[in-house]
Amino acid sequence: MSKSNRSELSSDPEFLLITKALGVISGKWRLYIILLLGDQTLRYRQLSEMLPGVSEKVLASELKSLVALGVMKRTAYAEIPPRVEYSLTRKGQLALPILRKIQEIGQIFN
Amino acid sequence: MSKSNRSELSSDPEFLLITKALGVISGKWRLYIILLLGDQTLRYRQLSEMLPGVSEKVLASELKSLVALGVMKRTAYAEIPPRVEYSLTRKGQLALPILRKIQEIGQIFN
């Protein structure tokens, strides 16, 4: 990383990229949820069961954020009872290999 | 990521790795600071000048955390005025290529 002195970090393109990336992965559960989904398609209930200890409110808002960020897509079926499925978007799948690499960082510092 | 149902996520080794990794990179400035340092050795003042808008308290506590995590090492010289140099540890250098990759995630979601 080379740096020319700017008066504001917010005008540094690299800083903006890093901030964007952190938006995708940071949060206590966010990265874990993405890796958990992986290449699968899962229903809300399935995700919820795979995340014991994560409250409804937290899971729902994380999923909503991930959809807004363009990481996941949400597909709702007009059935009763309701069925909603989550899967990674194309962008999410593109990022997946790098996201998996992040676990290696955990290994290095163990 | 395959999941067997455990009652607690905290007993899932993958969750622990991810949490550890997040500890290294998450925080508004942490990842940026690591990449900024890169292969160089820099003094406190140099880092401070490269991070306009980051207060002394925040920079100092981030550096302290990074040292505690084993990402950076701190070398103090018994001189007047004091001189302190920061550089990546071996582990930090090991992680560096992956950390750089994280910027690509920012690119994907731009």
Next chain:
DNA sequence: CTGTATCCAAGGAGATACTG
């Protein structure tokens, strides 16, 4: 020069009850 000590505000995360 290289940091600490305080105090404060804002947002993230959690518990619980309720709804379409």
Next chain:
DNA sequence: CAGTATCTCCTTGGATACAG
């Protein structure tokens, strides 16, 4: 089944003054 709505913390990040 798939979420919202509230209400509470708790932690992170920031401003500023001070210290070794």
